[in-house]
Amino acid sequence: MSAAALVTVAPEHAQSRKAHWFRQPALMSGLAIIAIILFMVIAAPLLTSYNPNAQNLNATLQGPSAQHLLGTDQLGRDTWSRLLYGGRADLSIALIAVVFPFVLGTILGSLAGYFGGWADLTIMRLVDIVVAFPFYVLIIALVFVLGPGARSIYIAITVVGWVSYARIIRGEILIAKRQEYILAAQSGGLSNTRIMGRHLLPNVVTQAIIYAMSDIVLDILAIVTLSYLGLGIQPPTPDWGNMIANGQNFLTTHWELTTIPGLAVVITGLGLSLIGDGLADLLRPGQ
Amino acid sequence: MGRMSFVFRRLLLLVPVAVGVTIIVFFMVHLIPGDPARTILGIHATPHAIAILHREWGLNRPLLSQYWLFIDRLLHGDLGQSLIYGQSAAALILGRLPATLWLIIYSAVLAVIISVPLAMLAASRRNGIRDHAVRVVPLLGLGMPAFWVGLLLQLEFALTLHIFPVTGYGTGIGGHLRSMFLPSLTVAIALSPIVIRSLRASMLGVLGADYITTARSKGIPGRRLFVRHVLRNAVIPAVTVLGINIGFLIGGTLIVENVFAIPGIGDLMINSIFQRDFPVVQGVTLVFGVLVVLVNLLTDVAYAALDPRVRFDR
Numbered sequence: 071m072s073a074a075a076l077v078t079v080a081p082e083h084a085q086s087r088k089a090h091w092f093r094q095p096a097l098m099s100g101l102a103i104i105a106i107i108l109f110m111v112i113a114a115p116l117l118t119s120y121n122p123n124a125q126n127l128n129a130t131l132q133g134p135s136a137q138h139l140l141g142t143d144q145l146g147r148d149t150w151s152r153l154l155y156g157g158r159a160d161l162s163i164a165l166i167a168v169v170f171p172f173v174l175g176t177i178l179g180s181l182a183g184y185f186g187g188w189a190d191l192t193i194m195r196l197v198d199i200v201v202a203f204p205f206y207v208l209i210i211a212l213v214f215v216l217g218p219g220a221r222s223i224y225i226a227i228t229v230v231g232w233v234s235y236a237r238i239i240r241g242e243i244l245i246a247k248r249q250e251y252i253l254a255a256q257s258g259g260l261s262n263t264r265i266m267g268r269h270l271l272p273n274v275v276t277q278a279i280i281y282a283m284s285d286i287v288l289d290i291l292a293i294v295t296l297s298y299l300g301l302g303i304q305p306p307t308p309d310w311g312n313m314i315a316n317g318q319n320f321l322t323t324h325w326e327l328t329t330i331p332g333l334a335v336v337i338t339g340l341g342l343s344l345i346g347d348g349l350a351d352l353l354r355p356g357q
Numbered sequence: 358m359g360r361m362s363f364v365f366r367r368l369l370l371l372v373p374v375a376v377g378v379t380i381i382v383f384f385m386v387h388l389i390p391g392d393p394a395r396t397i398l399g400i401h402a403t404p405h406a407i408a409i410l411h412r413e414w415g416l417n418r419p420l421l422s423q424y425w426l427f428i429d430r431l432l433h434g435d436l437g438q439s440l441i442y443g444q445s446a447a448a449l450i451l452g453r454l455p456a457t458l459w460l461i462i463y464s465a466v467l468a469v470i471i472s473v474p475l476a477m478l479a480a481s482r483r484n485g486i487r488d489h490a491v492r493v494v495p496l497l498g499l500g501m502p503a504f505w506v507g508l509l510l511q512l513e514f515a516l517t518l519h520i521f522p523v524t525g526y527g528t529g530i531g532g533h534l535r536s537m538f539l540p541s542l543t544v545a546i547a548l549s550p551i552v553i554r555s556l557r558a559s560m561l562g563v564l565g566a567d568y569i570t571t572a573r574s575k576g577i578p579g580r581r582l583f584v585r586h587v588l589r590n591a592v593i594p595a596v597t598v599l600g601i602n603i604g605f606l607i608g609g610t611l612i613v614e615n616v617f618a619i620p621g622i623g624d625l626m627i628n629s630i631f632q633r634d635f636p637v638v639q640g641v642t643l644v645f646g647v648l649v650v651l652v653n654l655l656t657d658v659a660y661a662a663l664d665p666r667v668r669f670d671r
Binding site for chain 2: 195196198199201202203204205206207208210211212214215216217284287290291294295298299300301311314318321322325328329332335336337338339340342343344347
């Protein structure tokens with residue numbers, strides 16, 4: 071019945087979204103912050119002429135100057151350059167790390183929500199077990215046993231992170247599967263895979279995408295924390311976490327070595343949170 | 358369904374989670390690439406030392422029997438022997454537990470002290486300037502690495518202003534309160550954004566309820582209305598939010614203990630990681646898991662005792 075109605079409703083809906091998305095101050099400022107950071111990180115070679123690992127023992131622990139925008143550390147390495155390349159390491163790992171738990175959690179969450187019964191029971195007990203461990207405890211323990219490096223970080227974040235997506239998607243599917251269009255698809259004899267993939271998932275995945283924004287923030291914090299402890303990105307590759315750990319030794323005399331990389335983390339987190347908040351307002355205007 | 362049966366069913370649900378927690382901790386050994394004994398003891402380990410570790414963990418037995426051995430020891434309070442300190446991991450952890458519990462409780466109290474006024478400020482005028490200002494705080498707070506906040510607090514209040522000690526646990530209750538203030542504040546700052554957000558939302562929900570309209574129409578002044586009617590009903594959700602985020606709270610202490618050199622189990626875990634003291638890492642992971650499960654249980658039971666509307670229907 072509603073094929074015609076859908077055709078007329080859909081463009082209107084899309085248009086109203088189009089008309090409003092740039093009026094979301096949170097979303098716009100978040101996008102601007104992240105765009106600038108991504109540009110600086112990607113264009114790092116254009117924005118600095120220093121190799122982030124090049125030592126200059128004649129110019130150690132210097133303040134900001136025309137040669138060194140943000141000064142140098144105890145080995146005479148350029149802080150501005152290390153900040154840019156460090157962001158590269160952290161952000162690229164965080165952006166990849168968010169994908170695996172998203173996919174795994176979405177699949178397991180839809181299985182639990184759609185089929186219920188044993189699938190639901192098993193998957194949700196698994197969720198309970200993972201949630202029983204504090205986030206950082208399990209991540210640090212896993213990276214410890216697997217050995218430091220990006221691969222271990224991906225595995226640890228996936229093992230710990232999928233539960234939030236599974237919970238969100240399961241909850242959404244429990245509501246969505248009672249709705250008429252799904253009942254119609256079921257009585258039309260469509261296969262479960264087709265119903266889940268073509269009809270349910272596109273309608274429930276927005277919540278998971280909104281959550282993914284704050285999840286990237288969590289992942290960045292986890293990576294930076296691991297690197298601060300010496301378990302994450304290994305020196306000499308710069309990263310915001312090992313920069314803070316390095317600056318810690320000069321806290322009283324050169325506090326900027328600790329403060330600057332931390333501020334980079336905070337600003338990146340703020341940008342992503344703003345995008346998440348803006349997306350949430352945009353995609354669920356009713357709430 | 359009565360409250361007793363709620364508690365009973367909640368306890369039953371604990372069994373699979375507890376078993377799962379032990380399975381994960383047990384399998385940590387098997388995630389180590391290669392021969393775990395050789396990896397842990399390092400390249401200079403003698404075949405004799407490796408053989409001892411193999412025997413201790415029963416690594417040459419079938420998996421199921423290894424797990425059984427692990428559980429059997431666990432039930433006797435045996436978490437294995439520390440490879441570094443030469444004492445049992447259980448004794449080591451038990452000795453470090455008080456400092457961590459102090460930090461957890463102190464942080465929770467500070468988080469409530471920070472969050473409740475800010476959430477009230479935000480909820481009192483929805484979409485006002487104060488509301489927008491308070492709503493930015495969580496956005497900033499969520500992206501701050503806890504160890505970094507700790508370092509900055511250390512720099513400002515300990516190294517520059519000399520108000521608090523830089524590190525340590527202090528002696529006596531007064532000493533603990535003073536020494537643990539900065540670390541607890543660090544954890545509280547990390548936790549507050551989450552609490553402020555949900556508290557603001559639940560206060561706005563309460564403000565929209567019929568009984569508030571009734572109270573307003575009776576002419577109860579704004580301040581009293583807020584404290585007597587709104588706050589009371591909004592605090593229960595805040596406690597629940599703290600309970601749900603207990604994993605976050607407890608996990609936060611891990612790194613903060615390290616920054617402030619507090620002799621708790623978090624500091625023990627990180628030091629043991631660097632010394633590759635596997636039994637201790639394993640033991641601390643297990644204790645952290647048990648702590649979270651217990652606190653979650655307590656939150657649920659307290660909630661059921663406080664709020665007569667709670668029914669078990671999941």
